[in-house]
Amino acid sequence: MGNVIVANTNLNHAKQISAVLRSAGIPVAAVCTTAAQLLRLMEYSRWGVVVCGVTLSEMPAIQQLRNMRADYLFLYIVRGLPPEALDDPCLVMPLNRGRLAACVHMLVQISESSGQALK
Template identity: 35%
Template structure:
């Protein structure tokens, strides 16, 4: 589930919002009164939703948004005058006076969007570092020289072996290097 941070300058306002969210099943992990506190929690969590007011004790919402990771969504609770000025697509707005169903629907939408972003990130292939790429290339080179394979065949061999052995391709390449490397 997506983490929710509530940030308002008045602790009693923040706690009221937290209580509404918790009562409706949202996991509120922190209640903050300053942008610095919010950013500290956000850095520890890496992703989630920040529900905040227009002004915190040390900054306004736009400064907080600039410093927040792209992995965080922001839900701004403010008067219509302020919400009408927001032109940042990364910020959802709920106009005050607060209607609980609007708050819950907006938080739910932000949570869903965050979950979708996490799911997409997990589905992206992991980027290999230079050393890992070198290991794979060396293993393919050895297979091509010693087994007479093409590069495509060597790559497919590494893929099949890694799946059959239940290890990642880098580990398979290292095994090939250690076994075939002795025969050189």
């Protein structure tokens, strides 16, 4: 299964999201709270999925797309309507556990197929 990273400014929220994914059988490689940590974690795998809020402590997550590797897919957790600049998949709070797990599972499958094509 692909590399799944949960990034959220609130460590408790990140851990809760990670626990939901793990209980659904989706292994989570790491949990982090800053963009710098996320960038470092992404260096360990060629592809994967990032589940994150729209902002992390150093920068808005939307800006991170310009800075991060294109072989990672993003699932944003948002409050209310997603920002217009966001073209990636989003889930609106409050989260439905089943929907969260299904979305991440689908993105992992897409990421793995893309990653296998890169080999």
